[in-house]
Amino acid sequence: MSQEGKKETSGERKLLASRQSKNEDTVIRVKNTVIGGGTHVMIAGPCSIESREQLSAVANAMKSEGVDVLRGGAFKPRTSPYDFQGLGEEGLKLMKEVAERAGMVSICEIMTPEHIALAAPYIDVFQIGARNMQNFELLKAVGRSQKPVLLKRGLSATIEEFILAAEYILYHGNDQVMLIERGIRTYEKWTRNTLDISAVPILKLETHLPVLVDVTHSTGRKEIMLACAKAALAAGADGIMVEVHPNPQAALSDAKQQMDIGEFQAFWKGLRTSGLFHE
Secondary structure: OOOOOOOOOOOOOOOOOEOOOOOOOOOEEEOOEEEEOOEOEEEEEOOEOOOHHHHHHHHHHHHHOOOOEEEOEOOOOOOOOOOOOOOOHHHHHHHHHHHHHHOOEEEEEOOOOHHHHHHOOOOOEEEEOHHHOOOHHHHHHHHHOOOOEEEEOOOOOOHHHHHHHHHHHHHOOOOOEEEEEOOEOOOOOOOOOEOOOOHHHHHHHHEOOOEEEEHHHHHOOHHHHHHHHHHHHHOOOOEEEEEEOOOHHHOOOOOOOOEOHHHHHHHHHHHHOOOOOOO
């Protein structure tokens, strides 16, 4: 093939996500919240938005603890079709209402390109979940939007595949991309997934994008989440994500791994007094 006809591959060009394209760290500002640039962010909230009362209880408790970013699922990609699938648009409306009342930044997962127009009026940050990390049409679509995107690593994705998924979003015009390590699937059964701590410094070295760690989905074990959050920050993470529910035993999803408010308060105190979390 002639040089003129040869197409450039990802390995032969400078990726937009790479330090070769941009050496300084990307800093993303959403309302009054800054993600990246030397400070840390805590993202907390229920796995699923179940009701106004449930979401309000968590938001009020998180805000009183100084947490400014509220997460919650309106669309739930569940392994079984019989499990709770989320409230859909009603959940998005509740997120907007509750987050605005509490003065918090809101994050919700979207699952299809069609969800973008539906969700955009209600939330501040689009989350692309692990199961959709390589949903390329969705990545292209959020790339054409101008709303910040939190991209989760796929269940069995390599670091290269993770970076290239982010590249789809950047390539289509959206430079407000955050990466989040949430554990990968291995043969280990003592945790829900295997938290790949090594991914954090590698992603910080190879890309300029903010890197966060979800200690809830990566471990599935509340008793080790604080230790893993400390490890993530020590490795260079820009923030931590956890799930919090006012009554986890009654939760419609992830009942075993969500912290209750008291457990979160102890976790949060331990993290803030560790000297690793810089606000």
